Amino acid sequence: MPKQKVIVTTWITLVGLTLISTSFAESTETSKTIAIFVCMVTIYKGWLVINNLMGLRFAVRRLRWMMLGYFLIVMPIILITIFFPDGVRQLTTL
Amino acid sequence: MLTSLVQTLPRFGFKRSDSQGQTVANTTPGNIAVWILIYAELSEFALFFIVFLIAKAHHPDTFSAGPARLNTLAGMLNTIVLVTSSYFIAKAVAAIKLGHKKTCLKWLYLTLFAGATYCGIKGWEYTWNDATGIHSRTDLFYSFYYYLTFNHLLHVLIGMSTISWVILRTHFNTYSAHEHEGLESAAFYWHMIDLAWIIIFPLVYVLR
Numbered sequence: 492m493p494k495q496k497v498i499v500t501t502w503i504t505l506v507g508l509t510l511i512s513t514s515f516a517e518s519t520e521t522s523k524t525i526a527i528f529v530c531m532v533t534i535y536k537g538w539l540v541i542n543n544l545m546g547l548r549f550a551v552r553r554l555r556w557m558m559l560g561y562f563l564i565v566m567p568i569i570l571i572t573i574f575f576p577d578g579v580r581q582l583t584t585l
Numbered sequence: 586m587l588t589s590l591v592q593t594l595p596r597f598g599f600k601r602s603d604s605q606g607q608t609v610a611n612t613t614p615g616n617i618a619v620w621i622l623i624y625a626e627l628s629e630f631a632l633f634f635i636v637f638l639i640a641k642a643h644h645p646d647t648f649s650a651g652p653a654r655l656n657t658l659a660g661m662l663n664t665i666v667l668v669t670s671s672y673f674i675a676k677a678v679a680a681i682k683l684g685h686k687k688t689c690l691k692w693l694y695l696t697l698f699a700g701a702t703y704c705g706i707k708g709w710e711y712t713w714n715d716a717t718g719i720h721s722r723t724d725l726f727y728s729f730y731y732y733l734t735f736n737h738l739l740h741v742l743i744g745m746s747t748i749s750w751v752i753l754r755t756h757f758n759t760y761s762a763h764e765h766e767g768l769e770s771a772a773f774y775w776h777m778i779d780l781a782w783i784i785i786f787p788l789v790y791v792l793r
Contacts, residue, residue: 494679502672506665509786513661516652516791529787536783540668544675545776550614558780561627565634565784572638573792579642 501543508532526573530566537562615770623777626740630781633736634788637729644725649793651726654719659710660790663703664782670699671779674748674772684762686755693752696775700745707738730789737781744778747771 512532515525538559542548547555572579613620641648677692714720721731751771754760760768 495676498672498675498679502668505668505671509661509664509668512787512791513657513664516657516660526792529791533783533787536668537780540671540776540780540783544671544779545773546614546675546678554613554620557624561631561780562784565631568635569638569788569792572642576642576645579639583639583642 497543501539505536505539508536523574526570530570534562534566615773616766619770619773623773626777627781630737630784633733634784637733637788640725640729647724648726651724651730652790652793654717655730655790656710656713657790659706659713660786663706663710664786666699666703666706667779667782670696670703671776673699674775678765678769678772681755681760681765681768682762686758686760689760689768690752690755693748693755697745697748697752700741700748703741704738704745707734733785733789737778737785740778740781744771744775747774 512529515529541555541558545558547558673692673696677689677696680686680689680692719727721728748771751768754767
């Protein structure tokens with residue numbers, strides 16, 4: 492796919508994913524399935540920006556993974572606090 | 586010592602593509618100092634996220650009720666504006682790599698406009714909050730909400746200043762198809778601002 496088309500497709504996908512994520516904000520409570528879905532969507536959005544808009548898809552692997560790794564670490568941490576709040580509370584109580 | 590360390594980094598294996606898409610070895614896209622800054626900024630945001638999550642684990646009821654009172658429309662609009670601004674700046678970089686100065690300037694101005702729109706929406710959101718009785722001291726969730734979003738707003742303002750500087754330099758023909766490191770670095774910083782918001786939006790507005 493030509494680079495210009497990739498940029499446009501990425502932008503449209505990002506807007507679409509944002510609208511999908513927002514629809515879950517209207518629900519009264521976040522189920523664990525929704526939480527996983529929203530986190531997966533967020534990782535994918537980050538992946539799209541890093542690879543296609545920042546143009547790191549063909550950059551040296553170390554630099555690309557430093558950026559992608561941020562999402563692959565932060566989003567699971569968010570999920571852990573949603574799935575195991577008691578554990579996090581115990582771990583962080585002085 | 587720091588200077589010598591930074592000087593060794595390009596030889597550390599970073600590469601980039603030139604305007605024809607050819608891989609140029611031993612250089613990094615943008616400036617290595619900007620990558621250090623970007624990771625420092627992202628680490629700062631990560632620290633905020635962790636503190637937010639710890640507070641959420643200790644006050645589940647407060648953090649579960651908080652997002653329901655927020656202006657989700659403003660959050661969604663700001664997300665769309667920021668991903669659109671990332672699209673604009675990507676187009677600006679693509680244009681300068683082809684040597685199209687006028688096209689590049691058009692996309693840079695659109696990026697700046699998107700940044701201003703983000704600030705406008707954020708101002709409306711804070712005013713709306715004030716009218717509905719949401720303040721930074723309402724409860725712990727809103728203290729975090731204001732801390733995170735206002736801190737991000739400051740980064741947007743810094744990014745806008747950088748984009749303005751890059752626009753000025755583009756007007757003075759500083760950048761070309763072969764030399765555009767400064768513009769590319771500013772673009773990477775702007776993308777970082779977008780990336781931080783991509784996490785803030787679900788964390789604060791969506792997940793309960």
